[in-house]
Structures are given as C-alpha cells and as structure tokens.
Amino acid sequence: MTTSQQPDAPKPAAPKPGSVTPAQVTPVAPVAPAPAYTSDLEEAKQFAEVSDDGVVTLLDGGEPIEVGQLPEASKDEALAYYVRKYDDVMTQLQLLKQRLETDVANQELEKTLAQIDETIAQRQMVGDMTKLRDQAKTLRNALVERQARQQAEREKAVAEHQAAREKIVEQAEEVSAQDPAKTQWKHSTQKMRELFDEWQTAQKSGPRLPRATEDALWKRFRTARNTFEKNRRAFFSELDARNAEAKKAKEALISRAEALQHSTEWGPTTLKYRDLMDEWKKSPRASRKDDDALWARFRGAQDVFFKARDAANAEVDREYEANLAVKEQILKDAEQQLPFKNVDTARSVMKDIRARWDEAGRVPRKDMSRMEDGIGKLEKALTDLEDEHWSRTNPETKARTDSALSQLEDAIQQLEADLAAAEQQGNEQKIAAAKEALDARRQWLQVIQAAGE
Known part of the structure; x- marks a missing residue:
C-alpha cells in the first residue's frame, strides 16, 4: 500500500480568523516523521488464513474473524493488503508516541487515540492484535500520565502565580497601613504605581486564577490603593491648610518688620527686630518654596534697617x-x-x-x-x-607678724647661747646642730621682716 492509500490521521480543526492573537501562539517543536512500520509477511501468516477464493480471515487469539476478500489476487497479495492496514495503525501509534513529547493539546491526542482504538476494535487488518492493543494501552497510560503531569504543572503554576499576586497585595496593604504623618509620600506613591504595574503584568501573562480567588485578591488590592490615596489626599489637604496658616502668621511678621525698616531709633528698633526674629523662629514652617520666599522678604526688611543703622554708626565712628x-x-x-x-x-x-x-x-x-x-x-x-x-x-596681720618676730628673735638668742656653750665644750655634734637650727631661724626672720615692710 502506498502512502496515499494509508488512512488519513485526523486533522485538528482550523482556528477561526481573529481567534488567536500573536501573544497566544506558542511555537511547536517540529515532529520528525515516524518511520513506517513494516511487518514481516511470513510472521504475519500465523495471524491469518487465506482461502483459495481470496477470503482473508484474522486469527485473534484463536478467534477467526473474516476481514475481507480479494478474489483476483494471490493468497500472498491478499494477505499483504490487510497486513499493510495493520502496519498503518502501528505507524499511527508510533507517530502518536512522538507527539506525546511535544506541546500538542491533550484533547487532540485523545481524539486521535480514540480513532485508533475504534479502528483496532473493528479488526479489519491482519497482524499481532494483542501487541497492537498493548501498544495502544501503553500510549493511553502515557497520555493519562501526561495529562496528570500537565495538570500538576498547571496547579503549581497557578499556586505560584497566586502567591506572587498575594505578595503584591500584601506589599500594597503594607504601604497603605503606614502612619500618614511618617509616610514618605513620593517614595510610597512610586511604590504603589510599581505594584499596580506588576499586578497588570501578572494578570496578563500568568495563568488564570479561580474567579473567586481573583476577585478576592483584586478587592484587597483595590482597597489598599483606595486607602493609600485617601490618606495621601487627606495628608496633603491638611498640609496645605497648615502651610496657609504658617504663611498668614509670617505675613503678619513681615508687615511688622517692614513697618520698622525706616526707623532711626537704632537701639529700640534693634531690640524689636530681635523680638521679631524670635517670633519667626517659633512660628510654623510653610512649604519650602513659600518659606524661602517669605524669609527673603522678612530678611529684606531687616537689611534695610540694619544697613541704615550701620551707615549711621560708621559716620559716628569717623567722628570718634x-x-x-x-x-x-x-x-x-x-x-x-x-x-x-x-x-x-x-x-x-x-x-x-x-x-x-x-x-x-x-x-x-x-x-x-x-x-x-x-x-x-x-x-x-x-x-x-x-x-x-x-x-x-592690716593691724591683725601686723600683730601676728610682730608676735612671730618676737618668738623668732627669742629662739635665735637661745640658739646663740647653745652654740656658745657647745663651742666651750668642744662638742662638734652639738655645734653643728646649733648652727643648722640657727641658720634656719635667721632665714625665717628675714622672710617675716620683708613681708611686714
């Protein structure tokens, strides 16, 4: 039998125009054509009987099944015809086995295998039917395993995608739960935008979540974004109100400063400006831009006064x-x-x-x-x-000094007498001791006399 005579494999239905977008098309790895299965004709004879009038009977486990008649063909030609039908089915099974390793949809493979099973069940062929059914069963089991594996992969992908979406939601809830008074709004606003972009990307590119899960996560994410935006608007509204109050207070200080800038009462006005500066430091701050502009006006009024005061002082200083x-x-x-x-x-x-x-x-x-x-x-x-x-x-000091002088003078007189007596005795030890004590007392006497002068 030629290739054109082989039964056509079922073809997948063509997609409707516009039903497939470029983002949905997944490249399919090319499948090498399976080599045609060819049975040995002599071996195939054990599974068939051919009558003289060309009737071919399949022997399936001892059960005879008439499969057809070719009256004008020889016995071998009639047998070969139905053996080729067997080979066609086996070739289809080999091709299906190869397609299991590609990304062909399970539904398509299931449909093809069902058609092959139906052909096998009709038994309009000659060959080892037990082997053929075993091959079909093996493929059936492989297809079931493939479906289970893909289902597990899908469930894993969905779980991972759900975890990623939940992480996005949790981050958004964390940002929205910040204390508005301590929030860095520029950074947090940018973070919220990034999370929303991540959400949209995940929603478009990831596997679809169960509707209930998708709705629950979106509700949490939307609530977090709405809460953040509500807090942001409230914060900046309050900030604007505080800025307006601060500007009002500082405008009043500027008016008072400008009213004094042409005063020539240098001393009193200087004190007044000092008081104004103290009030300025204690007043609330406006926005950076407004505060800088207000300070420039306040400082400008002071500069007018202090420059005039410095000029007047310089003129006075020249006179001095x-x-x-x-x-x-x-x-x-x-x-x-x-x-x-x-x-x-x-x-x-x-x-x-x-x-x-x-x-x-x-x-x-x-x-x-x-x-x-x-x-x-x-x-x-x-x-x-x-x-x-x-x-x-000082009389008290002088009295103490005189008393000390008197005592030293008496001590000196006594030491001089002791020295004289030691010299008469020729006692060198007593002479040395008396001289040492006498020298010390005389030095003290000189010191006290000098202090009293």
Missing part, C-alpha cells in the same frame, strides 16, 4: 577716630608706669589717667572693647597693689 588716638596715647603713657610699686603714687597716676580718659570722649564701636580692656588692665594693677598693701598694713 580722633578720640581713639588720644586714648591710645593715654594707655601708652600709663603702661610705662607699670608695674606699680607705691600705692599713693599709683593712685595719683590712675586719678590723672581717669580724668584724661573721660575728657577724651567716646571711641568707635569696633574699638570700644579693646580700649576697655586696656584701662581695665591698669585698674586691676592698682587693685592688686592696694590688696597687697592692705595685707601688710
């Missing part, structure tokens, strides 16, 4: 430059008197310096501290000298 030169000369003259040694002389010098200092008048503001430090150094020198003089002339 001559006074500065006089006071610097006074300090130079006075420093030549240091260190003070006599209290009366020092007091006289400082009295003259103070008179000249007051007469010289004010100095520029930038030099005031330096001048005050210079005169302060002279005043301290006088104070230290007076304290030292008092400690020496």
